[in-house]
Amino acid sequence: MRQWTKRQWAVAAGGTAAALVVLGIPTVLIPNTLFIREMEPTWWSYPVWAAAAVLSGLLLATYVRTGPAPQNGAAPDGTRPDRRGLGGTVLTWFAIGCPVCNKLVLLAVGASGALNWFAPLQPLLALAGLALLAAALRTRLRTAASCEVRPRSRA
16 A cells, blocks of 8 residues: 555545445434434444445555556456455444344344344444455455556557
8 A cells, every 4th residue: 555646545535435424324323314223323333334434445445547447448457346345344334233223134033133133243243344344455455566567668
C-alpha cells in the first residue's frame, strides 16, 4: 500500500465512507427514520462496523487500475474478482444487525430462534466476516505486489 496513488487512497476513503453508510443505515448504527431497531446494539457492533468499513474501503481501492487499460477488457493477469470481500461484508451486516429486526433471520428461525440461536452466533459471524475481508485484502495486495503490470514500452 506504500506505493498506492492518491487516486487509490481517495477510493479507499470514499469506499470506507460508503461502507459506513451502507452498513450503518439498515442496522441503525447510524440513527435514521428509515429503519427501526428493536434491540439496542451490542458494545462490539460499533468496532466491527468500523473495521469492516475500513477493510471494505481498502479492498475497493485494490481494484483501481493504475496502468493503461487492457486491450481485450480482461484482467491483465487473468485473475477474477475475489468473492471473499462480498461474503465478509454480508456476514458483517448480519453480525451487527438487530437479530429480531432481520426479516431473513425471522423467516428462517422465527423470533425465539433469532434471540436464542442467532443472537449468540452474531459475534462469530462478525469474526468470520472480518476474517474474510482481511483475507481478501491480503490476497489482493499480495497479487498486486507480485504481479505488477507495466505498460509496454515503445521501442
